[in-house]
Amino acid sequence: MHVPYVGNGPYCYANSFAMLLGTRSPSTAVIEVATGGPFGMQLIGGETVFFDAYGWNPEMGFDSVLTAIGWTSTATSGGSPAEALDRLRTAVARGPVWVGPLEMGYLRHHPEMTGPIGADHFVVALDVNDERVLVHDPHGYPYAEVPVADFLTAWRADTLTYGTPYTMRTGFEQVAEVSDADAIRSIVPAARDYLAMVTDEKMPPGSLGNADAAHRVAEMVEAGAEKGLREHFIYFAVRVGARRLDDTATCLELAGYPHAAAIAAEQARLVGSLQHPLVTRDFPRAAAALRELAPTYERLRAALT
Secondary structure, three states, X not given: OOOOOOOOOOOXXXXXXXXXXXXXXXXXXXXXXXXXXXXXXXXXXOOEEEOOOOOOOHHHHHHHHHHHHOEEEEEEOOOOHHHHHHHHHHHHOOOOEEEEEEEHHHOOOOOXXXXXXXXXXXXXXXXXXXXXXXXXXXXXXXXXXXXXXXXXXXXXXXXOXXXXXXXXXXXXXXXXXOOHHHHHHHOHHHHHHHHOOOOOXXXXXXXXXXXXXXXXXXXXXXXXXXXXXHHHHHHHXXXXXXXXXXXXXXXXXXXXXXXXXXXXXXXXXXXXXXHHHHHOOOHHHHHHHHHHHOOHHHHHHHHOO
C-alpha cells in the first residue's frame, strides 16, 4: 500500500512556486514531478550524486513545469549587483518575487552557515530596503531577514554547478486551467527521454546516469562514502530523492499509470532506506540498496512507454 508522504523536506523551488501561485497552485508534488527531475539518477563528474535525471538541473525544469500546469512568468537575470538589487527592489514593490538559485551557505539565518557549500536554494522575496532583504525561506524560515550584502553574494550563484547570476521570476499569470492529471500526462514523453538519458547537456568527464550511476555510487559507498559523499546523502540527497520519488508515485497513479507508479514507489522506498545505514555507517547495507535500485530506471522507462 502506498501512503503519500506529507512532512518536511528540501523542496525549496516547488514550495516557492506554490507561494507565488497562491490558492490556484497545484500541489507541490505536481510542481516537483512536472519539472522532470525525478526521472533518473546522475553521478556528475564522478563525484556528486543526485537522485534526478541525467543531465538535468532545476533551472531546466522551470519553464516546463509552468507550461505543464498552465502558467507563465518572466525570468530576468544578469547585470551588476547594484542593477540586480534595483531590479529586485522595483519588482517587490509590485508583489512577491521568486528568487534563485542562491548559494545556501551565504544565507546566515540558516544555523551553522558561514560560507559556500555548493548547495542551491530558492526563496520568495517580500521586501527590500538598504539593510536587508525580507524573504519567505521555504526551508523553515518565514519572514527571514537577510543582510543585503549576504543576499547579493548568495544570489551571484558562482559556487553552484548551474544557474545565471541574479535570476528572478515575476509576472506569474495563469493562462489555462489544467488538471493535475493532465499536467502529469503532458510531461510523460519528457520523462521517457530523461530515463533514456537523452540530453543536450555536456556532462563533465566521469559522469554516469541511472543504473551505471547506482552501481558506481554503491562502490563509492562501500569504500567509505568519503569526500563529503556521506554528508551530502544524509543531509540532502536521500531526503529530497525519496520524497520526490514518493510524489512521483502519487502523480503517476493520478495520471493513470499504475504500473509505473508502483515502480516509482519502490524507488522511493529504496532511496529512503539509505538514510539509516548511511548515518550509522553500515555501508554494505547502503550499497546493497543502491544495487537493487539500479535496474528500476529501465523498468520505469518501459512502464511509461
